[in-house]
Amino acid sequence: MATTKVALEPNTPTAALSAKLRVNKVNMTFNRDGQRLSVLDNIDLEVADGEFVCILGPSGCGKSTLLSAIAGFLTPTSGQITIDGEAVRGPDPRRIFVFQERGVFPWLTVAGNIGFGLAKLKRAERTERVQRYIQMVGLEGFEKSYPHELSGGMKQRVEVARALAVNPDILFLDEPFGALDSITRMVMRGELLRIWEAERKTILFVTHDIDEAVQLADRVVVMSARPGRIQQIVPIDIAHPRDISSPHYLELRDGILNQIGLAHHL
Amino acid sequence: MSALAEPRKWERYAWPVVATVLFLAFWHYAVLLTATKIFPSPAEVERGFVELMREGVLYRDVLDSIRRVAIGFFAAVALGIPLGLLFGWYPAINQVVNPVVQVLRPISPIAWIPVAIIFFGVGDYAAIFLVFLGAFFPIVVTCVAAVGDVPLIYRRAGRNFGLTPARILSRVVFPAALPQILVSLRVALGIGWLVVVAGEMIAVTSGLGFLIIDSRNSGKRYDLVVGAMILIGVIGLVLDTLFRRLEKIKPVRWGFRDEF
Numbered sequence: 001m002a003t004t005k006v007a008l009e010p011n012t013p014t015a016a017l018s019a020k021l022r023v024n025k026v027n028m029t030f031n032r033d034g035q036r037l038s039v040l041d042n043i044d045l046e047v048a049d050g051e052f053v054c055i056l057g058p059s060g061c062g063k064s065t066l067l068s069a070i071a072g073f074l075t076p077t078s079g080q081i082t083i084d085g086e087a088v089r090g091p092d093p094r095r096i097f098v099f100q101e102r103g104v105f106p107w108l109t110v111a112g113n114i115g116f117g118l119a120k121l122k123r124a125e126r127t128e129r130v131q132r133y134i135q136m137v138g139l140e141g142f143e144k145s146y147p148h149e150l151s152g153g154m155k156q157r158v159e160v161a162r163a164l165a166v167n168p169d170i171l172f173l174d175e176p177f178g179a180l181d182s183i184t185r186m187v188m189r190g191e192l193l194r195i196w197e198a199e200r201k202t203i204l205f206v207t208h209d210i211d212e213a214v215q216l217a218d219r220v221v222v223m224s225a226r227p228g229r230i231q232q233i234v235p236i237d238i239a240h241p242r243d244i245s246s247p248h249y250l251e252l253r254d255g256i257l258n259q260i261g262l263a264h265h266l
Numbered sequence: 267m268s269a270l271a272e273p274r275k276w277e278r279y280a281w282p283v284v285a286t287v288l289f290l291a292f293w294h295y296a297v298l299l300t301a302t303k304i305f306p307s308p309a310e311v312e313r314g315f316v317e318l319m320r321e322g323v324l325y326r327d328v329l330d331s332i333r334r335v336a337i338g339f340f341a342a343v344a345l346g347i348p349l350g351l352l353f354g355w356y357p358a359i360n361q362v363v364n365p366v367v368q369v370l371r372p373i374s375p376i377a378w379i380p381v382a383i384i385f386f387g388v389g390d391y392a393a394i395f396l397v398f399l400g401a402f403f404p405i406v407v408t409c410v411a412a413v414g415d416v417p418l419i420y421r422r423a424g425r426n427f428g429l430t431p432a433r434i435l436s437r438v439v440f441p442a443a444l445p446q447i448l449v450s451l452r453v454a455l456g457i458g459w460l461v462v463v464a465g466e467m468i469a470v471t472s473g474l475g476f477l478i479i480d481s482r483n484s485g486k487r488y489d490l491v492v493g494a495m496i497l498i499g500v501i502g503l504v505l506d507t508l509f510r511r512l513e514k515i516k517p518v519r520w521g522f523r524d525e526f
Contacts, residue, residue, distance in 0.1 A: 073422055093428040099419045106520035107441040116437075117427035148520045166427065 019046040020202050021070065021170065026079030028065055028228075039065050041227035043079070049169075052196055052203045054217035056210060056256070062228025063206045064174055070204065071097045071172045083170070093117060095170035096163035100179050104147045104155045104162070110134065111143040113158050117166035133161040136195060153184040157191070164195070170202045177212070189215055193240055210260075214253045215242055222259050232259050306489035311496070314489035323477070327494075328501065331466065331473040334390065335458045338397025342454060346402050347447060350409020354443075355435055360410060367406060375400040375461045379468050393465040393473070400461035401454035408450030412443035445513075445521020452509045459502045474498050 028040035039062040047053050055063045068074045070081055072090040081088045083095065091097070096117075105113055115130045134140060137157035147155050156176060163171055173192075177185040189212065196203055207213050213220045220234045234256055238249060273281075290308050297307040306314070318324040353360040375396045382392040416439050424438035466475025474494050481490035513522045 071426070073425075091422070091426040093426065097422065097426050099423070102417070103419045103423050105420065105423075105438070105441070107444065107517040146516055146520065 020049040020051070020084065021045075021047040021204075022080075022082045023066075023070065024080040024082070026066070026069065026076045026081060028062070028069065028074070029077045038227035040069070040076070041229045043228070043230055045221060045230065045233075047202060047204065050200045050202055052205065052216060052218045053221060054205045054207055054213035054219075055221045055223060056207055056213040057223030057228070058225050058260070059208055061223045061225035063208075063223050066223075066228065067097075067172050067174055067204060067206050071095065073097070093166050094168050095172065096166060096168045097172045097174065098159050098163050098176050099174060100156070100176060102179075104158050106147045109144050109146055110139055110150070110158050113147070114161045114165050116162055129165055133165045136164070136198075137161040137191070151184075152180050153188060156180065156188060160192070160195070164199065164201075168201065170204065173203065173205045175206055175208065178207075178209075185212070192216070197240070210253055210256055211244070214249065214256065215244060220256060222256055224260075234259075304486070304488055306492055310489045311493045314487065315493040318477075318490065318493065324497075327472055327474050327477045328497070330470075331462050331475070332501070334393045334465075334473065335397050335455070335462045338394040338462070339401050339455055339458045341394070342398050342401035342405055342458075343451060346405030346454075347409055350406040350447075351413055351435060351440060351443070353406070354410040354413025355431075355439065364410075367403065371403040371407065376464050379465065382465075383469060388469055390470060392469040393462060396461050396465040396469070397458040400457040404454045404457065405447075405450050408453075409443065409447055412446035412450075413439055415446065416442040441517065445518045448512055448518060448521075452506065455505060455509055456502065459498075459505060463498055474501075 023043050023045040026040055026043040027038070030037045030039055043066060045053075055066065057063045065074065069076050070088065072088045072092060072095075105116065108116065111130050111134065114133050115126050118126045118129060121129065130143075134143060137160060139154060139157055139161070142150065142154065147158065150158070160171075160176070176192075177188050180188060192203075193216065205213075205216060214236055217236050220236060222231045222234060223229065224231045234252065236252055238246070238252075242249060294308050297305060315324075353363055378396060378399055379392075382395045386392040386395055420438050420442050421434060424434040429437060462473065463475035463478070466473035467479040470476060474497060477494045478491050481487040481494065513519070
């Protein structure tokens with residue numbers, strides 16, 4: 001893999017007109033102990049169809065709140081969120097939120113979980129779809145297993161497959177690999193990229209891991225804390241698969257480290 | 267042996283047997299040493315027991331008691347679980363109903379006996395009603411709490427996949443709460459078994475409770491009283507053991523501590 005700068009990928013947004021998702025001057029304030037707490041401050045963001053965007057920031061910067069608002073679980077105090085030109089009024093099966101592996105239903109088998117959103121399909125069609133996504137996430141042979149019999153990484157695969165099975169346009173992932181060990185986390189990133197390249201969903205991925213963001217995203221949205229603001233949006237102009245020891249990768253990563261205000265040496 | 271050590275297989279059976287033998291020996295010598303004329307020795311209880319079995323009364327009494335518990339318990343389950351889920355799901359309803367539940371709950375079913383007899387007369391229904399009361403409140407109260415304990419992310423996932431509120435209740439909230447509900451059913455069954463004995467002493471003329479009170483009143487047959495008591499304990503243990511098997515089935519297994 002060449003280590004020099006690579007031209008912008010086609011799915012890097014250039015024209016705002018083609019935006020799939022638009023966050024317009026969104027503010028969010030919570031009342032805590034009678035005090036107004038500003039969690040999101042004037043957030044503007046556009047995401048193109050098929051784009052992979054990472055929202056990066058320290059814990060408590062409001063990145064999960066922002067994702068929950070975009071997914072329709074929370075209503076912003078002010079501002080607008082539109083998807084395909086339509087205001088978001090609540091959660092919708094066209095865009096699925098993937099929690100950490102804790103979101104898998106422990107009372108259902110792997111196949112039951114993946115087929116959860118497919119109740120409206122005919123039985124044969126449902127079985128076929130479930131099987132396809134079991135294969136896609138590499139869980140063949142575990143169809144009848146229950147989540148408590150699986151490892152953390154396998155549970156996370158189940159949840160991603162459950163989301164993909166309903167064929168959504170957008171996936172929201174909230175620190176999906178945060179609870180996994182570092183080796184499994186690396187494997188899962190590769191898997192997610194493979195799936196994203198196959199299915200071309202729009203992905204919004206919240207993380208506090210700088211390397212994870214730079215490895216995965218077309219663009220990294222860097223947020224700062226209290227109040228949560230977008231500090232900078234960094235395009236990652238490296239084609240996949242990315243060489244994570246290339247000078248340009250390191251340059252981008254260190255740029256973000258500087259942006260967050262962290263020194264290079266511990 | 268440390269508290270964490272896994273007991274060996276023979277130990278699991280041997281120690282209960284040793285404990286039982288020691289208990290019977292203590293009982294036997296206590297009766298002997300105090301020279302009591304009233305309290306029976308283990309051997310006398312055993313003889314009384316055999317006599318009851320031969321007359322065929324015991325069998326009928328046991329079945330009557332179990333039948334009353336079964337009907338009262340299943341009525342409490344059939345009514346308690348849906349109501350508990352509903353109250354838990356709609357906090358507004360719960361706010362209205364909860365004060366009433368909290369006042370009725372601490373009233374011992376025994377205190378209801380006179381009222382039960384007014385409602386149903388002396389007979390089966392009064393005893394069944396008492397079992398129902400004893401089982402109903404723990405089920406409702408636990409269901410309300412269990413619904414509240416269902417993690418927000420499960421409910422959000424249900425909404426995200428476009429489920430209607432009724433579907434979220436049946437496909438997400440109920441299965442998520444089921445392990446806790448099962449524990450409450452086990453407690454409720456135990457209470458039902460306690461209550462039926464008390465109810466049978468007053469409201470009916472059959473069952474193990476009646477056997478105890480009847481044995482005492484007609485000739486102070488304390489050998490039969492103690493025999494019936496032991497039988498009540500053994501049946502209670504069997505019911506509880508059978509019920510615990512439900513905790514092993516896979517869709518609820520996750521909610522219970524693993525033993526390995």
